[in-house]
Each structure stands twice: as C-alpha cells, then as structure tokens.
Amino acid sequence: xxxxxxxxxxxxxxxxxxxxxxxxxxxxxxxxxxxxxxxxxxxxxxxxxxxxxxxxxxxxxxxxxxxxxxxxxxxxxxxxxxxxxxxxxxxxxxxxxxxxxxxxxxxxxxxxxxxxxxxxxxxxxxxxxxxxxxxxxxxxxxxxxxxxxxxxxxxxxxxxxxxxxxxxxx
Amino acid sequence: xxxxxxxxxxxxxxxxxxxxxxxxxxxxxxxxxxxxxxxxxxxxxxxxxxxxxxxxxxxxxxxxxxxxxxxxxxxxxxxxxxxxxxxxxxxxxxxxxxxxxxxxxxxxxxxxxxxxxxxxxxxxxxxxxxxxxxxxxxxxxxxxxxxxxxxxxxxxxxxxxxxxxxxxxx
Numbered sequence: 001x002x003x004x005x006x007x008x009x010x011x012x013x014x015x016x017x018x019x020x021x022x023x024x025x026x027x028x029x030x031x032x033x034x035x036x037x038x039x040x041x042x043x044x045x046x047x048x049x050x051x052x053x054x055x056x057x058x059x060x061x062x063x064x065x066x067x068x069x070x071x072x073x074x075x076x077x078x079x080x081x082x083x084x085x086x087x088x089x090x091x092x093x094x095x096x097x098x099x100x101x102x103x104x105x106x107x108x109x110x111x112x113x114x115x116x117x118x119x120x121x122x123x124x125x126x127x128x129x130x131x132x133x134x135x136x137x138x139x140x141x142x143x144x145x146x147x148x149x150x151x152x153x154x155x156x157x158x159x160x161x162x163x164x165x166x167x168x169x170x
Numbered sequence: 171x172x173x174x175x176x177x178x179x180x181x182x183x184x185x186x187x188x189x190x191x192x193x194x195x196x197x198x199x200x201x202x203x204x205x206x207x208x209x210x211x212x213x214x215x216x217x218x219x220x221x222x223x224x225x226x227x228x229x230x231x232x233x234x235x236x237x238x239x240x241x242x243x244x245x246x247x248x249x250x251x252x253x254x255x256x257x258x259x260x261x262x263x264x265x266x267x268x269x270x271x272x273x274x275x276x277x278x279x280x281x282x283x284x285x286x287x288x289x290x291x292x293x294x295x296x297x298x299x300x301x302x303x304x305x306x307x308x309x310x311x312x313x314x315x316x317x318x319x320x321x322x323x324x325x326x327x328x329x330x331x332x333x334x335x336x337x338x339x340x
Contacts, residue, residue: 012272019268022249026196063279067240071271075241079192098189101241102182109233
C-alpha cells in the first residue's frame, strides 16, 4: 500500500513545486522559480521509474503525471520566461507563451493516446520546461545572455514539442 | 475535417483564457482574471457538447480537455484567490492553494479512468473554479465580503472535488 503511494506522491510533489514556482514568479523571485522547476524535473524523473520498479504503474498514475507535467513544465516555465523576458515584447511575448503552453498540452494529450514505448514523438515537455528554467538561471547570472534570445528559443521549443521528431528514451 | 477541429479549438481557447487569467493575476488585474476564468467555464461547457453533437468525441479531445481544465479551473483560480486574499495568511494560504490544485488534478485523473456517464463523482473542477472566480468578483465589488471567507471556502472546494459525492450531469 505504501509502495503503491510513493510514485503518486512524487507526482504530487512535482505539481506542488510547479505551483510554488509560479508563486515565486508572481513574487518576482525568478531564481527560486527556476530552481523549483528543476526540482520538478528531478521529481518527474523518479516517479515513473519507481512505479515500474515497484510494479505499481497505473493508468491513474499516468494521468496524474501528465496533469502535473503541464503545470510544472508548461505553465510555470512559460510564466517565468514571460515575467523575466518576454513581457517586454507586448502581445508577441503573450502569444509566444500561450502557444508554448498549448503545444505542451497538445503533446501530452497525444502521448497519452499513442502508447508508444522505446522513444518519444516530439521533444518531451519535461525537457522543454527544464531547458527553459536552466536558460533563465543562466540569463540571471550572465549579463551577456540577452533576454531577446527567448524570442527565438521559446517558439523553437513550441515547435519541437508538437513535431514528429523521434527522441530516444533513456 | 473542420467540424472535427471545432471542439478542440474550444478546448484550446479554454486553455488560452486560463493562461491569460494567470497573466492578469500577475499584473494585479483580479477583475479581468476572474472574468477570463468565467469565459473558460463557458468555453468548456460547449466543447464536449459540440464533440458529441458532431459525433467527433475522441480520446485525444478528452485528454486535451482535462489538461486545459486543470490550468483554467485549478491553477488560475488558485493563483487568483492567493493573490487577492490568501497571500495575507502566510504558509497556510500557500498550503491551501497547493492542496486545491492537487485535489483538482486528482479528480481529473480519477475522472479519466472511471468512464462513468450520467453523473460526476465529486464536485467537478469546472464548478470549483467558476465558483471561486464568481466569489472573487463579488469580493471585489462588495466591501462587505471578507477575504477571510476563502480560508473556509477554498479547503471546502478542495474536499468536495476529491469526495465521492455524486453530482448529477446536466
């Protein structure tokens, strides 16, 4: 019973970190917001592994995982990039982060009905969110990193998520 | 082909309104944030109906709908209530909105694997989110509405979502 609950607990931790990251963004603490997304990446990496290790993988767990992923790697990084950089570009910035989140949801919905194992179709939202959080950290530490870079990187990640590119699983 | 796309377009509109509501909350425009959630309630009410009317209901559409619902009726109302009222209560306020979002995700995951028609198990997240947005509107217009009320209402909605209460479908 306890073993059964551990993977879902990791998923809920992932979701909680996503919510706290958004709150950190609202409070203008972009460093903390990025770190919390990276903790979510770690937490997301272990829940599926634990579920398979304990042989308790379930449809419920898979659904919960996708929902948490959208918040932590779709919504939270989009808001972080918006607050940190893209809000300076008016409606274009707004459009880019809404499209990023839509692409993340689209990819998760497609993943849930495809049931392909062995590789991912399109860049996983976990990668897109973690990569974005890492770049925001870099932009906060390196004055040389121009915020305008997200005008290219965010739409690129948006495209890569909904693309049909095969990405190997590790 | 166009008919097939209309319900998913409504779902994506729902998700976009949820994201714009969060941005409005970040910009301290709580009135707009609440209105955008209520537009999402409307948009969410028609996508499933259109899908069944056009006989294009799909697993993909159902997955996308749940993902959008979590953002528009889980994350957006939680952040709105936090910014408008619960942020004044420190960690308790933070805990309450994280638990609200977790309960919403839990309910959506359970709904997706139960496949019960005719009634809902637990209060739907759309109702919880719409009700919260309506109350925030009321609190903005009526000085008599105390923000402390959300210390009771938010945990109550959290409980009602994960409860086993049967709610009739209309």
